[in-house]
Amino acid sequence: MIKIDFNKLPQHIAIIMDGNGRWAKQHAIGRIRGHKKGAQAVRTTVKTCREIGIKYLTLYAFSIENWERPAKEVEALMSLLDEYLTKETKQLQKQGIRLTTIGEINRLHPSVKEKLLQAKESTINNDKMVLNIALSYGGKDEIIRAVKKIIQDNKDGKININEINKETFSNYLYTSGMPDPDLLIRTSGEYRISNFLLWQMAYTELYFTNVLWPDFTKDDLFKAIASYQKRERRFGLTSEQLKEKDY
Secondary structure (H helix, E strand, O other): OOOOOOOOOOOEEEEEOOOHHHHHHHOOOOHHHHHHHHHHHHHHHHHHHHHHOOOEEEEEEEEHHHHHOOHHHHHHHHHHHHHHHHHHHHHHHHHOEEEEEEOOHHHOOHHHHHHHHHHHHHOOOOOOEEEEEEEEEOHHHHHHHHHHHHHHHHHOOOOOHHHOOHHHHHOOOOOOOOOOOOEEEEOOOOOOOOOOOOOOOOOOEEEEOOOOHHHOOHHHHHHHHHHHHOOOOOOOOOHHHHHHHHO
16 A cells, blocks of 8 residues: 555645546457446546545546547446436445536536436535546636636626736636645646646646546556645645745
């Protein structure tokens, strides 16, 4: 078991769950079965984060670009989401986990959207952890959406352009009220952030692993956290300045 310091955990972990298709190819099975195996890794990761005390977990489940995938695969992903919500909502409730989403959920299939809204409503008062799922999400789209809302609020006299700062802008994003991710994990050996939380990850620590998402285990999560805990987060300051702030 990888050792981590439970007193220095990241408050918010974000994960790009990549590699379901490649895992399926390696095992000579269809991509859809790869996604089903990936859903098991989701359950393990959510359970582990809740157990060790992570406050926010954001999972990149379905991007804006994913709508361009073959229709059969999109249908299968929607069915998997429906199945996950059916099976896991009671567990989320039992574990005190609040379900939230970011992205254009109005584009989801009506039945899936309805079940998703029901799950969010039923867990709204849970306070042990926030499970935030990115669905039909794109970072650039999120920023454009925020800019449009700011422009409209300015026209309506609700906001003065001269008063806009980083905090104000953050309040117009899907993640308003959430801390920015401390740690991003991306599986499958890809070294990019793929239009994910572009504004929020300005100072996020990035961790890349060759492990394909369906093979991602509790140990792999702990390895990522252990790596994070070895890093010095300076936020633009020098090491000496950080030491002075600690006194």
